[in-house]
Amino acid sequence: MKKPLPTICAAVAALGLAATAAPAHAATRHNTLPTKAARLAGITALGGGYAGWKQHAEPSRSTSLLVGVTAATRRTLGVDVSAYQGNVNWSAQWKNGVRWAYTKATEGTYYKNAYFNQQYNGAYNVGMIRGAYHFANPAYSSPVSQADYFVAHGGGWSKDGKTLPGMLDIEYNPYGATCFGKTKSQMVSWIRSFLNEYKRKTGRDAVIYTTTGWWQQCTGNSTAFNSTNPLWVARYSSSAGTLPGGWPYYTMWQFTDSPIDQDLFNGDISRVRALATG
Known part of the structure; x- marks a missing residue:
């Protein structure tokens, strides 16, 4: 389960949302209030988005179908975390078989x-x-x-064999219209520009995290990235289901949020290392 965010005032202080982090006119130009669904998922203020937040807002589902899924051969268990988890007991996660992890670094150009x-x-x-x-x-x-903000605040990459390329979490909008007020072609262009800038800065193709439903609705199920950017698909079920955008396979799959967001890498640990090495 996710930890509730602090009050908005406390969050501003604790999460470093300085007055200079967002333009003074941002409140009038952009919707910064979480939607009802986002509030149900624990998002109380701008900056609170996290990978798979909308799944958390949906009615609880049985996890019985997930029994044994992490034991599947040639798949490697991972987790993804954000401020909701606070300080993570990584030793315990390692003992539970977790071998890779992604951490939320940034949101927009206003949150670290x-x-x-x-x-x-x-x-x-x-x-x-x-x-x-x-x-x-x-x-x-x-x-x-x-993309520049992300790279400057933790999203960079180094060829040390232990650092995975950055991930673009592009999914349901917690603050308003599902597709962020963009047409399908505008959204594809936005994603392309982010990915191009990230690669220019780091030399790596970023991972794309999304859901099949959002990708179909907001990009028209674009196939523009399926040969360059690894897919991380979110689906809380016993299988990853139909993949979006013509990707022939997923690289990562977020399959549950219990007791923490858990993910499978579609390969053994040597494949995780290969992605990290580039």
């Missing part, structure tokens, strides 16, 4: 995860292969500025 160092470095320190992710807000600012 205050727990990032503990989460990102903590995973590394126990031996995990780690990566960082950016929660996209295409309604707020340009894709280039968001």
Whole structure:
């Protein structure tokens, strides 16, 4: 289960949302209030988005179908975390078989995860292969500025064999219209520009995290990225289901949020290392 966010005032102080982090006119230009669904998922303020938040807002579902899924051969267990988890007990996660982890670093151009160092470095320190992710807000600012912000605040990459390429979390909008007020072609262009800037900055193709439903609705099921960017699909079920965008296979699959967001890498640990090495 997710930890509730602090009150808005406390969150501003604790998460470093300085007055200079967002333009003074942002409140009039952009919807910064979480939707009802987002509030049900524990998002109480701008900056609170996290991978798979909408699934958390939906009615509880049985996890009985997930029994044994992590024991599948040639798949490697991972987790993804954000500020909701606070300080993570990485030693316990390692003992539970987790071998890779992604940590939310940024959102838009206004938010940095205050727990990032503990989460990102903590995973590394126990031996995990780690990566960082950016929660996209295409309604707020340009894709280039968001990619630059991400790289500058934890989303970079180094060829150390332990750092995965950054992940673009592009999914349901917690603050308003599902597709962030963009047409399908505009959304594809936004995503392309973000990915191009990220690659220009780091030399790596970022991972794309999304859901099949959102991708179909908001990009028209675009096939523009299925040969360059690894797919991380979210589906809380016993299988990953129909994949979006013509991807022939998933690289990661977020399959549950209980007791923490859990994911499978579609390959053994050597494949995780290969993605990290580039």
